[in-house]
Amino acid sequence: MIRMTSRRSDALSRERIVDATIEILDAAGEDGLTLRAVTAHLATGRGAIYHHVANKDELLAAAADGVLAGLAGDGDPRESIRALALGIFDAIDRHPWVGAQLSRDPFQPAVRRIWTGIGASLHRLGLTGKARSDAGSALVNYVLGAAAQHASGARQAPDDAARRAYLDALAADWAEQDDDPLARESAALLREHDDRAQFLAGVDIFLAGISSLN
Amino acid sequence: MIRMTSRRSDALSRERIVDATIEILDAAGEDGLTLRAVTAHLATGRGAIYHHVANKDELLAAAADGVLAGLAGDGDPRESIRALALGIFDAIDRHPWVGAQLSRDPFQPAVRRIWTGIGASLHRLGLTGKARSDAGSALVNYVLGAAAQHASGARQAPDDAARRAYLDALAADWAEQDDDPLARESAALLREHDDRAQFLAGVDIFLAGISSLN
DNA sequence: ACCTGAACACCGTTCAAGT
DNA sequence: ACCTGAACACCGTTCAAGT
Numbered sequence: 137m138i139r140m141t142s143r144r145s146d147a148l149s150r151e152r153i154v155d156a157t158i159e160i161l162d163a164a165g166e167d168g169l170t171l172r173a174v175t176a177h178l179a180t181g182r183g184a185i186y187h188h189v190a191n192k193d194e195l196l197a198a199a200a201d202g203v204l205a206g207l208a209g210d211g212d213p214r215e216s217i218r219a220l221a222l223g224i225f226d227a228i229d230r231h232p233w234v235g236a237q238l239s240r241d242p243f244q245p246a247v248r249r250i251w252t253g254i255g256a257s258l259h260r261l262g263l264t265g266k267a268r269s270d271a272g273s274a275l276v277n278y279v280l281g282a283a284a285q286h287a288s289g290a291r292q293a294p295d296d297a298a299r300r301a302y303l304d305a306l307a308a309d310w311a312e313q314d315d316d317p318l319a320r321e322s323a324a325l326l327r328e329h330d331d332r333a334q335f336l337a338g339v340d341i342f343l344a345g346i347s348s349l350n
Numbered sequence: 351m352i353r354m355t356s357r358r359s360d361a362l363s364r365e366r367i368v369d370a371t372i373e374i375l376d377a378a379g380e381d382g383l384t385l386r387a388v389t390a391h392l393a394t395g396r397g398a399i400y401h402h403v404a405n406k407d408e409l410l411a412a413a414a415d416g417v418l419a420g421l422a423g424d425g426d427p428r429e430s431i432r433a434l435a436l437g438i439f440d441a442i443d444r445h446p447w448v449g450a451q452l453s454r455d456p457f458q459p460a461v462r463r464i465w466t467g468i469g470a471s472l473h474r475l476g477l478t479g480k481a482r483s484d485a486g487s488a489l490v491n492y493v494l495g496a497a498a499q500h501a502s503g504a505r506q507a508p509d510d511a512a513r514r515a516y517l518d519a520l521a522a523d524w525a526e527q528d529d530d531p532l533a534r535e536s537a538a539l540l541r542e543h544d545d546r547a548q549f550l551a552g553v554d555i556f557l558a559g560i561s562s563l564n
Numbered sequence: 565a566c567c568t569g570a571a572c573a574c575c576g577t578t579c580a581a582g583t
Numbered sequence: 584a585c586c587t588g589a590a591c592a593c594c595g596t597t598c599a600a601g602t
Contacts (some may be wrong), residue, residue, distance in 0.1 A: 148566080168595070171595060171596080172593095172595090180568080181567055181568035181569055182569065182570090183567070183568065183569075183596080183597070183598075184566075184568070186597080187566060187567075192595065211600090236454070239450070239453045239495070240450070241502055241519055243505060245390075248524070248527075252528065255533075255536055256575080258357070259379075260553075265539070266539065266543075269536065269540075269543060269548070270548055270551040270552065270555070271555065273410070273548050273549075273551075273552055274555045276495075276499075277495035277552060278488065278556075280498065280499065281490075281491035281493070281495025281497075281498070282487075282491040282495070283495075284453040284494065284498065285453070285456045285490075285494065285504075288455055306457055313462075318473055319466065321479075322465070322469055322482075322483065325479070325480065329480075329487075334483070334484055334487050337484040338484065338491060338492075339487070341485060341488045341560060341563065342488065342559055343559070343560035344556075344558070344559040344562040345555035345557070345559030345562075348555075348558040348559075349555070361585085362586080384575070384576085385576060386574095386576090394586070395586055395587035395588055396576090396587075396588065397577080397579075397587070398586050398587070400577075400578080401584080401585060401586075405576080405577080406576065406577090566589095566602085567595105567601085567602080568598105568599105568600085568601075568602095569601105570597105570600105571598085571599100572595105572596085572598100573595095573596090574593105574594075574596100575593085575594060575595100576591105576592075576595100577590105577591085577592090578589105578590085578591075578592105579588100579589095579590085579591100580587105580589095581586105581589105582585105582586085582587075582588105583584100583586080583587095
């Protein structure tokens with residue numbers, strides 16, 4: 137006969153803690169992630185977490201790395217850069233909290249993963265030395281910046297209707313605060329733009345700029 | 351004879367609150383900014399702040415906008431984009447907390463200021479419609495991403511010696527975790543690179559890419 | 565070694581009471 | 584209208600005590 141235990145059937149592990157963290161972040165957002173929520177979800181005591189993870193920051197970094205694991209691309213270097221960038225973009229659509237997390241620490245595992253993927257593609261593109269590190273820095277910073285901005289938007293307007301209303305209100309606000317025609321046109325374009333397409337357009341501007349480096 | 355009051359000689363105002371916030375952020379960093387620290391600094395009661403500012407988020411946004419006020423550039427459009435970008439970079443050197451704050455909300459006043467400045471320069475460069483908004487989005491996202499990454503570094507290694515030690519440790523860590531020669535070269539370049547020069551190199555890559563848009 | 569849960573030292577925000 | 588400061592409803596982290 138199988139011995140019945142409480143709700144928790146497995147021993148605690150770093151992996152189970154990180155999985156629970158991702159579930160909570162997806163369901164309740166960054167503000168909903170508390171150590172109390174994690175321990176309740178795992179039916180364990182408060183301090184148990186600290187046997188497997190140093191603190192909340194490490195927990196967030198591990199969760200972000202878990203979500204971004206498995207992004208790659210092996211074909212044409214330009215295509216694999218586009219694929220990597222879009223993979224990050226789509227991961228943020230599914231897990232908006234990742235966008236803010238990536239900007240929090242330049243040397244967390246998830247960011248190192250992005251650096252490595254982009255660096256390898258730039259190498260295959262024939263860039264070396266300072267040219268490669270300048271290009272890599274530019275692209276990584278662009279991707280992280282866009283990720284953070286897109287995530288803030290996704291957080292404040294989760295569905296399509298909310299997004300529509302949000303951008304309308306924002307465009308009206310811009311047009312009101314600034315009556316020069318340039319600001320008005322920018323506000324109008326903001327309402328119509330497609331975040332994902334614009335993100336990719338930025339990657340292509342960068343790739344075009346790279347061609348002028350050698 | 352002048353009437354002596356307590357330490358506080360002026361009435362409270364939004365401006366005085368924002369100035370105190372900037373002083374506290376500069377002295378104690380983001381973690382040091384608490385409503386209790388602000389009220390202590392102003393010798394007032396806890397709730398007084400809420401008569402002038404909605405909440406802590408608005409206080410942070412107002413502080414960031416205060417630091418970035420007055421950035422402009424009127425000459426050659428490419429030069430004024432470079433000047434604006436460097437102005438932001440240098441402001442973050444003086445106030446590292448600004449870097450993280452700019453990524454927190456895409457529609458805070460400080461970010462709108464950056465959009466407006468870059469948009470006007472791109473207009474003078476002859477870009478219109480979707481081309482301008484794609485180019486603007488690319489540049490703004492790059493600048494904000496680089497700002498956040500640079501600020502994290504500046505926070506973790508305030509002076510030159512600390513920065514040196516920090517990058518050495520990091521390069522060793524990268525080289526250890528990844529033994530392919532590409533990672534080793536990247537780690538070595540990391541130790542030598544100049545953040546400010548690399549930031550400007552990124553701006554130039556995007557400007558070169560933008561030239562291919564029309 | 566791993567886990568528990570109470571305790572500690574904080575937070576941001578609200579609100580009745582004062583001026 | 585503006586300000587005060589106690590009170591509320593939380594936090595992350597630690598640590599003696601258990602298994």
